Amino acid sequence: GAVVSQHPSWVICKSGTSVKIECRSLDFQATTMFWYRQFPKQSLMLMATSNEGSKATYEQGVEKDKFLINHASLTLSTLTVTSAHPEDSSFYICSALYETQYFGPGTRLLVL
Amino acid sequence: AQSVSQHNHHVILSEAASLELGCNYSYGGTVNLFWYVQYPGQHLQLLLKYFSGDPLVKGIKGFEAEFIKSKFSFNLRKPSVQWSDTAEYFCAVNAGGTSYGKLTFGQGTILTVHP
Numbered sequence: 001g002a003v004v005s006q007h008p009s010w011v012i013c014k015s016g017t018s019v020k021i022e023c024r025s026l027d028f029q030a031t032t033m034f035w036y037r038q039f040p041k042q043s044l045m046l047m048a049t050s051n052e053g054s055k056a057t058y059e060q061g062v063e064k065d066k067f068l069i070n071h072a073s074l075t076l077s078t079l080t081v082t083s084a085h086p087e088d089s090s091f092y093i094c095s096a097l098y099e100t101q102y103f104g105p106g107t108r109l110l111v112l
Numbered sequence: 113a114q115s116v117s118q119h120n121h122h123v124i125l126s127e128a129a130s131l132e133l134g135c136n137y138s139y140g141g142t143v144n145l146f147w148y149v150q151y152p153g154q155h156l157q158l159l160l161k162y163f164s165g166d167p168l169v170k171g172i173k174g175f176e177a178e179f180i181k182s183k184f185s186f187n188l189r190k191p192s193v194q195w196s197d198t199a200e201y202f203c204a205v206n207a208g209g210t211s212y213g214k215l216t217f218g219q220g221t222i223l224t225v226h227p
Contacts, residue, residue, distance in 0.1 A: 043217040103156035
């Protein structure tokens, strides 16, 4: 089946630094990828839709200047959390669209 | 904006018991409906989906779900659960008829099956 990977699986960073998370579709090409955020004991919240070769579409309330998304190829989308703060600590999950959405394993971010 | 509500946060069953997890959504138009499962330590996997046609859909691992339009519901069922079904289950809705597009997830239901 279709496999989506994320890297890193977890990251700890200092407040004020930027963190980049990669989402790759390993055995298929994905024009569209999605980025979600999941807080403890809560559901997945869609942050943005990433389209290859164009600007990402952000959901209401998501700061596009803080969460930079780049979908430079059909197999890679990146999410950069800029100037991270402790409140950005969360579990970030991506999915790639290929007839249906295939989800990555997630990246746990802890900002100290 | 659409929303999805799952009735139970945590369900505990013994093996061989029957399972029904509730899911209701709020959206008046065309919807595509999904159930995803997340086993411990693994990523989300698609259990089943409904787009149109027969409102009773069958998925993997013996799961099925019934779409009742009048009740805005898409409940997940399994006649006899196994210990290996222990996982968290998410109902999701894609509104507006855009296939496989943006998903709105429910809060999730943790299922614990005791052997």
